[in-house]
Amino acid sequence: MRIICIIGSARSNGSTAAIVDKIIEGxxxxxxxxxxxxxxxxxxNFCLGCKKCYEYSGRCIQNDDMDxxxxxxxKSDIVVIASPSYWGDITGQLKVFFDRSTPxxxxxxxxxxxxxxxxxxxxxxxxxxxxxxxxxxxxxxEHYYGHLGITxxxxxxxxxxxxxxxxxxxxxxxxxxxxxxxxIINLV
Numbered sequence: 021m022r023i024i025c026i027i028g029s030a031r032s033n034g035s036t037a038a039i040v041d042k043i044i045e046g047x048x049x050x051x052x053x054x055x056x057x058x059x060x061x062x063x064x065n066f067c068l069g070c071k072k073c074y075e076y077s078g079r080c081i082q083n084d085d086m087d088x089x090x091x092x093x094x095k096s097d098i099v100v101i102a103s104p105s106y107w108g109d110i111t112g113q114l115k116v117f118f119d120r121s122t123p124x125x126x127x128x129x130x131x132x133x134x135x136x137x138x139x140x141x142x143x144x145x146x147x148x149x150x151x152x153x154x155x156x157x158x159x160x161x162e163h164y165y166g167h168l169g170i171t172x173x174x175x176x177x178x179x180x181x182x183x184x185x186x187x188x189x190x191x192x193x194x195x196x197x198x199x200x201x202x203x204i205i206n207l208v
Contacts, residue, residue: 021052021205024096026089028103028114032058035187036104036145039178039197043100043143046201055092059113062089067119078123078130086120094134098204099170101161102143108153110160118164125167133169139208140165141200142175147182154179173207176200 025044029036037058044054062085072081080086093099103110110118124132142165144157154177162172176197181187187194 022096023054023098024092025056025100027058028111030060032061035181036102040102042197043201046198049202050205073123078132080123098139100141105146105153138170139173140170145178
């Protein structure tokens with residue numbers, strides 16, 4: 021089984037990345053192949069809105085790290101997307117990633133089809149104490165999954181995390197992330 025983890029954060033060493041790494045640690049017990057991408061470390065250009073991907077090829081005219089990420093996503097059985105809350109929403113990096121996925125979107129009749137049966141997991145982390153923002157983030161990720169034909173199978177919402185130290189003080193949340201990864205095969 022192949023799994024791709026996409027961290028929609030500007031920081032590859034922040035709280036969101038730490039939670040994804042804990043999920044990956046749990047996955048390794050299931051002997052799965054895992055790829056990890058942090059969008060803040062990648063060169064993914066903004067969508068130009070040119071609609072060239074709606075023409076005959078279904079491909080984007082830009083050549084950047086999006087090609088690498090999507091190539092891996094196409095080969096994966098499970099997609100994990102995680103985002104911290106930036107002003108109550110997904111990060112700009114993740115929004116750009118979603119926009120650049122238009123060549124694979126079900127609204128594009130010339131799209132590059134995604135293999136049926138792919139599953140998705142959503143992760144949201146925020147500083148505040150309410151789940152409201154995280155629910156919105158998870159819904160945004162699941163909306164993306166819906167347009168790509170990816171079936172959501174689980175989500176993880178963590179609140180009260182403003183710094184990495186806040187996260188490390190939340191042993192129960194860290195354990196939940198680990199268990200999610202460890203039991204990933206049972207979710208499919």
